[in-house]
Amino acid sequence: MNHKDCEHILSEKPDGSYLIRRSPGAEDYWTLSLRFGEKTKHFKIYYTPDKGHYLSENFKKFDTIHDLVADGLVDFYMRLHAGPIIQQMMCQTKNCYEQSPYMTLNRRKLRALSNELRKSSKLSMLNDDATVGNVLGTESDSLTENMVIDQPSDDVLPEIYEKNHLFKTHTFKGLNWCEFCANFLWGFTSQGVKCEDCGFVAHIKCSELVPAKCVPDLKRLRGIFGVDLTTLVTAHKCKIPFIVKKCVEEVERHGMLQEGIYRISGFADEIDALKMALDKDGEKADMSVLAYSNINVISGVLKLYLRLLPVPLITFHSYPAFMSSMVNKTIGEQVRSLREAIKLLPLAHFNCLKYILEHLNRIASHNAINKMNESNLATVFAPTLIATPQHLTDLSQEINMLTALITHCHTVFL
Numbered sequence: 001m002n003h004k005d006c007e008h009i010l011s012e013k014p015d016g017s018y019l020i021r022r023s024p025g026a027e028d029y030w031t032l033s034l035r036f037g038e039k040t041k042h043f044k045i046y047y048t049p050d051k052g053h054y055l056s057e058n059f060k061k062f063d064t065i066h067d068l069v070a071d072g073l074v075d076f077y078m079r080l081h082a083g084p085i086i087q088q089m090m091c092q093t094k095n096c097y098e099q100s101p102y103m104t105l106n107r108r109k110l111r112a113l114s115n116e117l118r119k120s121s122k123l124s125m126l127n128d129d130a131t132v133g134n135v136l137g138t139e140s141d142s143l144t145e146n147m148v149i150d151q152p153s154d155d156v157l158p159e160i161y162e163k164n165h166l167f168k169t170h171t172f173k174g175l176n177w178c179e180f181c182a183n184f185l186w187g188f189t190s191q192g193v194k195c196e197d198c199g200f201v202a203h204i205k206c207s208e209l210v211p212a213k214c215v216p217d218l219k220r221l222r223g224i225f226g227v228d229l230t231t232l233v234t235a236h237k238c239k240i241p242f243i244v245k246k247c248v249e250e251v252e253r254h255g256m257l258q259e260g261i262y263r264i265s266g267f268a269d270e271i272d273a274l275k276m277a278l279d280k281d282g283e284k285a286d287m288s289v290l291a292y293s294n295i296n297v298i299s300g301v302l303k304l305y306l307r308l309l310p311v312p313l314i315t316f317h318s319y320p321a322f323m324s325s326m327v328n329k330t331i332g333e334q335v336r337s338l339r340e341a342i343k344l345l346p347l348a349h350f351n352c353l354k355y356i357l358e359h360l361n362r363i364a365s366h367n368a369i370n371k372m373n374e375s376n377l378a379t380v381f382a383p384t385l386i387a388t389p390q391h392l393t394d395l396s397q398e399i400n401m402l403t404a405l406i407t408h409c410h411t412v413f414l
Contacts, residue, residue, distance in 0.1 A: 003042070006033045010040050018069050020045065034069060036076050060190045071188045078186050085183060163197075163214040163230045163346075167207050170194040180206035197221075197231050223279030226308045230348040240355050242283045247302035248359045250287055255295035256362070257369045262380050266297035274301050303384055306356075312387040313353050318344035319387045326401050334404055338412045356385070357409035364406060378402035 001021040010017055010033060018034040032043045045065070047053050052061045053068050062068040169190050176185045178192065180202045185191040193207045194200065197216040216235040221227055224243055232241050255261045274297060277285040292298060306313060314322055321344055325337030342350060360377045367373040382388075382398045405412060 006042075007040055010035045016069070016073055020065060032065070032069070034072065036073065037080070060187075062189065067188060074187050163216070163234060164212045165195040165200055165207070165210055165214045166197045166228070166231075167193040167195055167200075167202070169204070170201075172201070176201060178203045178206050180210055197228075197235075224282070225275060225279055225305055226310060228310050229313070229352060230346055233348045233351075239351050241305075241352065243278055243305050244302065244352060244355065246283075246287050247298050247305075248355070250289075250298045251295060251302070252359065252362065254289055255299065256366050258295055259369070259371050261295070261363060261370050261372055262299050262303065262377060263372060264296050266294050266300040270294065270297045271300045271304060274298075275304060303381075306381075307384045311349075313349055313356070313385045314387055315345060315349060316387040318342075322386075322401055323397060326397060326404065331404075331408070335408050335411050338401075338405060338408070339414065342412065353385070354409070354413045356381075357405055357413070360406045361409050374403045374406040375399070377406060 002024060006019065006021060009019065013035050015036050015038075016034075018032060021031050021033060023031045029044045029046050032045045034041050034043065043055055045053060045055065045068075052063050053065055054061045055068075060068075060071065062071065170193060171189045172185060172191050172194075176191065177183065178185055179200055183203070185201070185203065192201060192203050195214060198214050199217060200210065200214065202210060214231075214234075216231045221231070221235055224232060224241065229241070233239065236242065251261065270292060274285070274287065274292060278301070287298060289295075318341055321341035322338065325334055325341055328334045328337055342353070345353065360374075360381070363370065363372055364374045364377055367376075378399045382395050382402050385402065386395075386398050388395065388398060
């Protein structure tokens with residue numbers, strides 16, 4: 001059916017009337033002809049069993065043509081009768097966030113989080129001063145000559161809380177409003193997006209302007225494995241995830257002298273059972289030697305947790321800086337470059353990496369008994385801690401870099 005035949009059928013029909021037709025020469029699509037504003041509008045319609053009906057790949061997907069038309073009519077009416085409001089929404093800036101409903105509700109929480117980060121940063125620096133002095137005092141003369149350690153600057157760590165929202169397209173029921181612009185979310189399906197971590201609701205366009213100020217809600221977290229690290233520590237109001245602390249404490253209590261610790265795997269079924277217990281019971285999960293006599297199960301769970309992080313401990317963004325640090329010839333230059341690289345890490349990653357590396361350094365100090373020196377530990381942890389490109393199979397450079405981090409962790413993390 002061509003345009004003229006379609007116009008003849010729909011010309012006397014009321015707004016909202018439509019028909020689906022096959023246009024001459026069309027092979028992979030149909031044409032939706034829709035009456036609105038005393039005019040007939042024509043749209044290409046695509047369909048696949050897995051996606052449903054849609055106008056184009058980046059548009060909403062619908063189960064039925066009726067739903068697609070109903071949603072389109074709502075959009076037409078909004079543009080006709082609320083044009084100035086929509087235009088105003090399109091001209092918004094990030095400054096609008098300061099007056100948004102979400103910011104009004106969470107301003108005190110965000111301020112408290114930022115203050116907590118400042119306190120943690122200052123305490124960490126004060127506590128490390130004594131440690132660094134002891135470590136430098138025991139270095140060899142040749143190493144000290146090459147290693148000129150600058151005093152830590154005040155801007156090593158971010159003092160303002162930042163965490164990106166995890167927005168996903170969402171179909172809302174009932175009346176809902178955007179928490180950025182405070183305007184109505186219109187449509188019957190996929191009206192906007194919702195943050196999976198904190199529940200922030202917004203228009204798709206508005207979500208592009210929302211700053212990284214997500215305050216995760218603990219009730220929205222499903223377990224701990226596979227959860228973003230910043231999300232987890234923020235929701236639990238902690239510096240180091242409890243699973244990392246508990247695993248490290250158990251390993252240091254019962255596995256420091258265990259030959260092949262972290263290299264030898266525990267039983268897969270016991271690791272899975274402990275993973276399920278931690279996801280279900282959280283900090284209440286029993287990880288004692290009475291429950292898991294094989295320390296390799298505990299070490300295996302720690303490696304599994306780190307491996308399942310959606311953003312690895314050494315992030316994609318910071319990876320090039322860490323790797324370029326090894327181009328330097330002297331150890332002192334490498335340490336200075338690594339100190340610059342760790343500044344690129346989000347604070348949660350910074351704290352957790354520091355905690356893990358200091359633990360591995362203590363493990364390596366007993367390598368005469370446990371046979372796990374810095375290089376052996378780096379070989380085990382490189383695929384787990386580092387955001388390596390998928391096509392990369394030779395991790396020798398990553399292992400060398402991680403070996404340096406473990407060996408000089410007290411000097412790098414000033």
